Amino acid sequence: MARRRTVPVTQTRTRATRPTRAAAMAAPCLLALSLAALAAGVFAPASLAAPAPPLTVAAHAAAGSIPAPVHRGALRISGPFRDGATVVAAGLSWRAPALPHGLKLVSFAVGYTWQSCASGGKQCRTAADSTATPFAARDYVVGHADTGRVLRVTETATEVVVPSGQPSADFSTITRSVTRTSTTAVHAYSHGKAPVTAFVNGTPERKTASTEEYFQVTGPHANSADGPVTLTYRVDDGGWRSMPSSRVLYTGKLAVGPHRVQVRTANQAGGTTIRYSWHVVSMAAPAACRSSRRGGCWYAPHLDSKGRPMRWDWQIGRVTALQRTGGKAVDIYDIDGFLTTRAEVTAIKTSWQAATLPHPRTVCYLDLAWENYRLDASPGKYFPASALGLVYYGYPAERWVDFRQLDALKPMLDTRVGMCAAMGFDAVELDDIDGFDPPSTTGFHLTPGDVENYLAYAFNEIHRDGMTALWKNSPYLSSWGREYTDGAVVEECYLSKACFAAQLAGSSQYGITCTGLHGGTPCGWDDFTTDVTTHQPTGKWVGEAEYTDDGYVCAPGRTCPGAREFETFCKSVYAPPYGFTAVLFESNLDGRTFDTCPGQFRKH
Incomplete structure (x- = not known):
């Protein structure tokens, strides 16, 4: 009752x-x-x-x-x-x-x-x-x-x-x-019955390129009269280990091939074992961008024709983009993919004024978190209910997504990327890719490998649809991401003193140790701007955003202490040979505040 x-x-x-x-x-x-x-x-x-x-x-x-x-x-x-x-x-x-x-x-x-x-x-x-x-x-x-x-x-x-x-x-x-x-x-578990547990909050797909995993299990179901319960686990043929008190186990690094996790639950009434088997496969290699459009794929260069970081505006908080003209013109507009039409993209690329190009290029912003106000949001067809995890940083309209469910999420990724391609965008920015940092963020305990497995497919799909791809934040994986992408967007690296590889060298998390720029795993965005390729002979483009809301970088013309001066910010981030396109925005990114290095433009 x-x-x-x-x-x-x-x-x-x-x-x-x-x-x-x-x-x-x-x-x-x-x-x-x-x-x-x-x-x-x-x-x-x-x-x-x-x-x-x-x-x-x-x-x-x-x-x-x-x-x-x-x-x-x-x-x-x-x-x-x-x-x-x-x-x-x-x-x-x-x-x-x-x-x-x-x-x-x-x-x-x-x-x-x-x-x-x-x-x-x-x-x-x-x-x-x-x-x-x-x-x-x-x-x-x-x-x-x-x-x-x-x-x-x-x-x-x-x-x-x-x-x-x-x-x-x-x-x-x-x-x-x-x-x-x-x-x-609730009645007690049956006396004399062996205790049990179960995997919870998802498992890896049966085939994945991730070389490390977390598994979560429930608290043991047992009768207290049968004595204390022990939980142990083993990975492949390794020894049995005590389960951590968090009931979250880590596999360690895994080789390509078959793997198995076993969890044993035991007390005086006996014991039970649960198992999960899967196969680690090789990571998909980066796919080259292929486009049937006239001129082929467009790669954002680090430097424009005047030898300066190519200018950019980020307006994902607007329904219709605001055009910058005259001395305020930019070469790249990064705008929301769901709020833009083909006609608007065409107008930007054929009639708007640019800073150094004949006309600006366009970037399609897509969020990899689930947002309930998007066209494809109803759980079911594009987002399995089991893939929607914890609330995204206090925003109940948004939730983290279980990247391990790649096969189930491919239709969503394919359709969204295809939408950007059909509208004529030149590139795609994927946001909220860092659900492994920390692992408990999403509720699924994702690893860097889970994220890489998901993003390798997503970035290759972008290239298959004739657009270039931009990395977003997540410095610990940026050196991996540079191989799959053609540029980057980074937020608040000046505030956090984490713009350049030298600033993060020696720091270590999630099994990744950041090196200097010429080491194996540099974690700075100069790793992109110094990456010279056939398509990007001056390096890969990087757009850097600081926010007025942080109260750190001051507006142009204001007198502020030391590093907070706008001019000091520009000298530090924009001016070096390996520097970035640096802009001070308001965090709603609605176009009202646009203070770009080295100019002083505000409140349009």
């Missing part, structure tokens, strides 16, 4: 702006519309500076006129209430409501949160064996620490709504939750 509680509808209007490291973005277009239609220019986004339409998402949300998700049935917890048994949130079905005129649905998802509570539903806490994947948590394996307590499940449906007539940077997230608390307490 259980008690049912319905949480009132909550309505929030959200703009996803990161205070630093890549402010993001905005609402996508109609869910039912294909990415191909978006690329073809079906929508012509309005400028953020345009007058607000009569009925905005914000106005609807403020008035409480956006209906919440609709459910049928009664939520119940089905299954045996016993340590180690599986219970299920059952009885409810959800659908999106009819929306007011002027609004459209972009994504819909149902998530689950499990808790255990003292008798009467008091003193609730996160259930013992909760996972990092709420959209895949309809089933719950009852944890040992839940014994003697009642279970509570909250089922939450979330809809994301955007304007239908005038695309904008606004979206509204509407949720409805139903909660059920059991009246039956």
Whole structure:
């Protein structure tokens, strides 16, 4: 038996702006519309500076006129209430409501949160064996620490709504939750039955190029009367080792070939063993860029025709890019792939003024984190529910993605990259590639190898679609990334004193030790600008962003202490022969602040 509680509808209007490291973005277009239609220019986004339409998402949300998700049935917890048994949130079905005129649905998802509570539903806490994947948590394996307590499940449906007539940077997230608390307490594990555990929060694919892995297991299911439980593990034919108290084991470096992890759980009642086998394969080699366009692939050079770092603007916080003209003109525009049309890309490349090129080139910004306001966001077709992990740095509209599930995520990557190619972009910037730093960030305990395996496919796909690729942040993997990419975007390296290889030389994390520029694993961005290739004889381009929000680099003309002077920033980052295109932005990247070295341009 259980008690049912319905949480009132909550309505929030959200703009996803990161205070630093890549402010993001905005609402996508109609869910039912294909990415191909978006690329073809079906929508012509309005400028953020345009007058607000009569009925905005914000106005609807403020008035409480956006209906919440609709459910049928009664939520119940089905299954045996016993340590180690599986219970299920059952009885409810959800659908999106009819929306007011002027609004459209972009994504819909149902998530689950499990808790255990003292008798009467008091003193609730996160259930013992909760996972990092709420959209895949309809089933719950009852944890040992839940014994003697009642279970509570909250089922939450979330809809994301955007304007239908005038695309904008606004979206509204509407949720409805139903909660059920059991009246039956969890029974103890059967006395005399051997204890068990299970792998949790994902495993590597059966074939992967990652040469190291983490595995997580649940707390052992056991009866306390059968004595203390021991957890041990072994990798391949190695010796048995005690499981760390975190219940996260690391395989160490692995050779190409078959591998197996075993975890044994034992007490006086006996023992059980779980196993997982997989195969490490060779990493895919970097693929050359191949384009059927006239002129072929475009490679951003380190230096422009005047011998200076090629100028760049980053406007992923705008619906329509702001053109820089005259002395403010730039050669590269980095803009949001979902908020741009083919017509806009064509206009930039054929009619806009550039600094040194005939016309500017364009970079398609894509985020590798999951964002619920994107066209392809509904868990299922493009993003498996089991691949959506912890919330991205406090932004509930965004979640980390399990890069280990490469095969399942390939359709998403292929479609997104294909969208950029269809719109005529010259290059692609992939953001949020550093989910291994630290490993617990995502909930999946990813390794550098997991990230490399995923990115090797993604960057090669970009090249196969006739565009060049840009690396993003993540200095510990940058020397590897340089082999697969044609340039880089880096944030706040001046603030963190981590722009150049010499600044990071000797530091070590995740089995990677940074060397000087001419060593095996340099971790600075001068590793790109000094990488001379046939296509980039002056080196690979690097764009560096500092933010006014950090309060460190001062605006041009202001008198500030030492290193904070804008001119000092430019001398340090832009002026050296191996320097970068350095710009001071606001973190929302909406084009309003653009202080670029060596000029002094502001507030357009």
